[in-house]
Amino acid sequence: MKRIVPALIAVMLMLMPSALYAVQPDEIMADPAQEARARSLSRELRCMVCQNQSIDDSDAPLARDLRLLVRERIAAGSTDQQVMDFLVARYGEFVLLKPRVESRTLLLWLIPPLVLAGGGLALWFGNRRRNRAAAGEEGASFQLTPEEEARLEKLIAAQESPEKSG
Amino acid sequence: MIAEAGHYALVLALVLALIQSVVPVIGARLRDPALMNVARSTALTQFAFTAASFAALTWLHVTSDFSVANVFENSHSLKPMIYKLTGVWGNHEGSMLLWVLILALFGALVAAFGNNLPRSLRALVLAVQGWIGAAFYLFILATSNPFARIANPPMEGRDLNPILQDIGLAIHPPMLYLGYVGFSISFSFAVAALIEGRIDAAWARWVRPWTLTAWIFLTLGIAMGSYWAYYELGWGGWWFWDPVENASLMPWLAGTALLHSAVVMEKRDALKIWTVLLAILTFSLSLLGTFLVRSGVLTSVHTFASDPSRGVFILMILCLFIGGSLALYAWRATTLKQGGLFAPISREGALVLNNLLLTTACATVFVGTLYPLALEVLTGDKISVGAPFFNLTFAPLFLPLMIAVPFGPLLAWKRGDIVGASQRLTAAGILALVTMAVLWAWTKGGGAFAPLMIGIAVFVVFGALTDIVERTQLFRAPLSTSLHRARGLPRSTWGSAFAHAGLGIALIGIVCETTWNSESIASMQPKDVVTVGGYQVRLDDVTQQQGPNYREALSHFTVMLDGKTIGILSPSKRNFATRDMSTTEAALLTRGASQIYISLGDSHADGSVAVRIYHKPMVLLIWFGPVLMAFGGLLSLTDRRLRVGAPKPAKVAKKAGALQAAE
Numbered sequence: 040m041k042r043i044v045p046a047l048i049a050v051m052l053m054l055m056p057s058a059l060y061a062v063q064p065d066e067i068m069a070d071p072a073q074e075a076r077a078r079s080l081s082r083e084l085r086c087m088v089c090q091n092q093s094i095d096d097s098d099a100p101l102a103r104d105l106r107l108l109v110r111e112r113i114a115a116g117s118t119d120q121q122v123m124d125f126l127v128a129r130y131g132e133f134v135l136l137k138p139r140v141e142s143r144t145l146l147l148w149l150i151p152p153l154v155l156a157g158g159g160l161a162l163w164f165g166n167r168r169r170n171r172a173a174a175g176e177e178g179a180s181f182q183l184t185p186e187e188e189a190r191l192e193k194l195i196a197a198q199e200s201p202e203k204s205g
Numbered sequence: 206m207i208a209e210a211g212h213y214a215l216v217l218a219l220v221l222a223l224i225q226s227v228v229p230v231i232g233a234r235l236r237d238p239a240l241m242n243v244a245r246s247t248a249l250t251q252f253a254f255t256a257a258s259f260a261a262l263t264w265l266h267v268t269s270d271f272s273v274a275n276v277f278e279n280s281h282s283l284k285p286m287i288y289k290l291t292g293v294w295g296n297h298e299g300s301m302l303l304w305v306l307i308l309a310l311f312g313a314l315v316a317a318f319g320n321n322l323p324r325s326l327r328a329l330v331l332a333v334q335g336w337i338g339a340a341f342y343l344f345i346l347a348t349s350n351p352f353a354r355i356a357n358p359p360m361e362g363r364d365l366n367p368i369l370q371d372i373g374l375a376i377h378p379p380m381l382y383l384g385y386v387g388f389s390i391s392f393s394f395a396v397a398a399l400i401e402g403r404i405d406a407a408w409a410r411w412v413r414p415w416t417l418t419a420w421i422f423l424t425l426g427i428a429m430g431s432y433w434a435y436y437e438l439g440w441g442g443w444w445f446w447d448p449v450e451n452a453s454l455m456p457w458l459a460g461t462a463l464l465h466s467a468v469v470m471e472k473r474d475a476l477k478i479w480t481v482l483l484a485i486l487t488f489s490l491s492l493l494g495t496f497l498v499r500s501g502v503l504t505s506v507h508t509f510a511s512d513p514s515r516g517v518f519i520l521m522i523l524c525l526f527i528g529g530s531l532a533l534y535a536w537r538a539t540t541l542k543q544g545g546l547f548a549p550i551s552r553e554g555a556l557v558l559n560n561l562l563l564t565t566a567c568a569t570v571f572v573g574t575l576y577p578l579a580l581e582v583l584t585g586d587k588i589s590v591g592a593p594f595f596n597l598t599f600a601p602l603f604l605p606l607m608i609a610v611p612f613g614p615l616l617a618w619k620r621g622d623i624v625g626a627s628q629r630l631t632a633a634g635i636l637a638l639v640t641m642a643v644l645w646a647w648t649k650g651g652g653a654f655a656p657l658m659i660g661i662a663v664f665v666v667f668g669a670l671t672d673i674v675e676r677t678q679l680f681r682a683p684l685s686t687s688l689h690r691a692r693g694l695p696r697s698t699w700g701s702a703f704a705h706a707g708l709g710i711a712l713i714g715i716v717c718e719t720t721w722n723s724e725s726i727a728s729m730q731p732k733d734v735v736t737v738g739g740y741q742v743r744l745d746d747v748t749q750q751q752g753p754n755y756r757e758a759l760s761h762f763t764v765m766l767d768g769k770t771i772g773i774l775s776p777s778k779r780n781f782a783t784r785d786m787s788t789t790e791a792a793l794l795t796r797g798a799s800q801i802y803i804s805l806g807d808s809h810a811d812g813s814v815a816v817r818i819y820h821k822p823m824v825l826l827i828w829f830g831p832v833l834m835a836f837g838g839l840l841s842l843t844d845r846r847l848r849v850g851a852p853k854p855a856k857v858a859k860k861a862g863a864l865q866a867a868e
Contacts, residue, residue: 063806064728064815085589090503091447093591096440136591143586147576151569151598158561166549173546 211261212352218254219342225335229328244331252313272358281364291375298351329397364783373433384423385491390415392488399537409471421838428831439789439804446595452494458567459487475545489527551621555613562606611668633667655720665709700841711830717823738820741765755779798825
């Protein structure tokens with residue numbers, strides 16, 4: 040059971056007879072390194088009869104069969120990739136909790152970076168536009184005429200000379 | 206009789222909500238104070254009727270009136286009283302009733318305490334609340350009547366799902382709903398502002414306390430749900446990226462972004478259009494969460510299609526409100542004036558970055574949750590999107606956010622000084638680097654990831670403290686001066702420091718738990734000893750006993766450290782005959798922030814029992830962080846400027862009048 044909002048639980052519990060834990064003592068492989076591989080692979084594989092549970096978490100009989108299958112393949116010397124490929128060939132892409140990047144999942148993988156990049160670009164251009172607009176306004180209202188500039192220079196010179204002498 | 210009264214009260218609440226939807230809008234249009242004030246009285250009485258309806262359902266559950274279908278399906282006469290109470294909202298109909306109760310409560314609060322709002326704004330806000338309320342009252346009355354009777358009342362009920370018979374769940378849904386539904390106020394304010402076509406810094410100040418309140422409850426609700434899953438589900442996981450969890454996380458992410466952008470709007474009159482959009486999106490995501498959880502669409506697209514009455518109804522509400530508000534936004538947002546220029550490196554710039562990352566994170570969760578559904582509906586292909594996807598996409602978005610968090614409060618408004626901010630963060634940075642080095646050496650080079658993450662978390666925590674240290678001139682001015690300054694700091698400054706520190710602390714917990722968690726899965730006989738995380742755990746005995754509405758296998762474990770007993774743990778496995786279901790009651794031993802966690806599995810004929818024992822280092826920090834965030838939110842909520850609120854023209858006028866009279 041992996042949900043925290045109780046609301047749905049009532050509906051979903053019907054699917055799962057009990058809230059027990061997953062990996063059973065008798066499934067564990069003798070070699071700790073192989074067992075660790077089996078565990079990390081199990082976390083990437085979906086228990087197909089459950090709600091969004093990995094076979095590592097699920098107590099459904101099917102999940103147990105899959106866990107044993109994963110361990111069998113590992114014991115037979117398959118690499119992680121081969122185990123995954125074997126399971127996908129047998130059960131379809133649905134078994135993968137992290138879908139592969141392909142045409143139909145392209146949007147899934149692309150939307151997060153696109154939102155980030157798009158948002159960043161929008162901010163960048165928005166900021167530039169606003170700054171330009173602001174600069175334009177300022178430029179228009181604070182443009183000095185040549186006479187004003189000449190007067191300003193005179194004033195500055197008049198103020199600077201006593202300081203220099205003093 | 207009670208059931209019929211409750212039903213009738215709900216119908217009256219619907220009628221009041223309908224009046225509240227229409228009359229104040231006309232009043233605001235005609236500038237007629239009497240019509241506008243109708244909103245206030247309808248909001249208050251509507252709450253009273255919904256409360257009466259809820260009380261009626263509670264009474265039916267407490268007295269175990271099995272002639273009511275809802276009680277029959279979810280209660281049992283032997284169920285402990287506390288779960289008879291919590292069973293009221295432990296089912297679809299009751300939880301929807303709780304939903305509208307909270308909606309009506311928030312409406313009534315605005316009506317009662319919104320005296321400092323301009324009259325037309327208050328009328329419009331309450332009218333929008335009325336629209337939402339009317340839609341959901343209709344939904345309950347049309348598809349989910351909790352008061353339906355059974356023709357031939359049975360003697361005994363079917364009992365509440367045992368996994369829900371837990372105190373954590375007694376408080377979790379109301380908390381979550383207070384958060385979800387609380388965002389409806391920000392939504393109503395946004396829609397009202399769009400209708401009025403006027404929005405300013407004062408608007409942000411009015412919206413902020415409501416958003417903050419909702420955010421605090423949502424934060425606590427999510428944390429509590431996570432802790433509940435941790436100890437009740439029996440394998441020590443605390444976050445599963447389940448669609449139902451995601452449904453609560455999305456409004457949280459959007460709401461957090463909203464809190465931050467509202468600050469910019471309040472202080473600098475900038476980001477107005479964006480803040481209004483965020484307010485709309487946050488509540489839309491709350492509605493989406495309600496739809497996902499309530500319609501059954503998550504269980505399977507096919508269950509949804511086979512019994513569509515409820516789902517389609519909520520989907521219609523969803524489309525109406527989200528579509529309507531976004532259309533209104535598209536139409537009116539351009540009339541809102543943008544103000545307040547700022548350089549990219551500034552407090553505003555930092556808050557914009559915060560918003561960008563939080564919104565992207567929210568979009569990621571959104572896509573991951575809905576993509577499989579959409580793909581199945583469109584093409585019939587089934588794919589799974591689970592924890593590995595979210596871990597891979599969500600974490601990289603949160604990392605830059607974590608690094609940026611300490612800089613934000615140290616930058617000045619309008620134009621900040623990044624070099625100056627970095628200099629002030631030197632101490633926090635050094636502490637973070639030292640932590641990384643020490644941890645890396647201590648784990649003997651066992652992977653750089655965990656030390657790096659914890660280093661960043663330490664940077665966040667001390668970065669948050671740096672802001673306080675800077676403002677109080679601690680270590681530079683005499684202590685008494687610093688204390689005086691600390692008292693004088695705005696509460697919201699303390700609030701954000703606590704909340705940011707909480708973020709770092711939660712990250713420490715998450716990294717420690719996921720990296721250094723150790724477990725033992727074994728079949729144990731009494732007197733067997735296993736070693737987990739440096740502790741020796743011995744199974745003493747397993748006995749059978751009878752509880753009020755279950756039988757349980759109760760075991761005792763002795764936990765030892767270096768041969769010395771440090772605790773006895775008694776996990777059990779309960780069997781509920783009424784539903785033929787069992788639950789594991791894990792036992793926890795807390796050592797500092799770390800926990801030893803034992804849960805029982807099946808017993809075997811030879812007297813052995815399957816046992817799972819975990820040592821979870823620093824695991825409590827995962828929930829202590831959010832509690833600290835919520836506490837920060839609470840501090841911020843008590844900030845003087847929110848209590849004082851915007852100027853009250855009526856009082857000023859009165860005072861002026863009094864002064865004139867005195868003269």
